[in-house]
Amino acid sequence: MEVSLGIQRIAKSKSDRDGLLIKAALRSLERSVENYRGMTGIRHPEYDAFMDWLNSDGKGSKEENIQKAPEAQISSSTAELSASHADTDANHTEVEA
Numbered sequence: 656m657e658v659s660l661g662i663q664r665i666a667k668s669k670s671d672r673d674g675l676l677i678k679a680a681l682r683s684l685e686r687s688v689e690n691y692r693g694m695t696g697i698r699h700p701e702y703d704a705f706m707d708w709l710n711s712d713g714k715g716s717k718e719e720n721i722q723k724a725p726e727a728q729i730s731s732s733t734a735e736l737s738a739s740h741a742d743t744d745a746n747h748t749e750v751e752a
Contacts, residue, residue, distance in 0.1 A: 656676060656679075657672055657676055660675075660676075660679060662675045662676055662679075687709060688700065688705070691705055691708055694708075695708075
């Protein structure tokens, strides 16, 4: 990576090269996390879900990425439960009327 980025031409020492490479890697990671958040809507991604997303070249629909995230599974279960209660309430009201 140092060679492909040309770090050896601008760094004065090995520690400078290491520092520049780490700085680039952390900035890249930060951008990747922001992209993941934008695609999934999940503010704090789980490591495994994020790595799966990275290994898939960061592609896939928002729905596919959300399905892989544990937080989304909890949210979707809550939404399904709420919808189920709404259906039950609607049926209960019809029976009373």
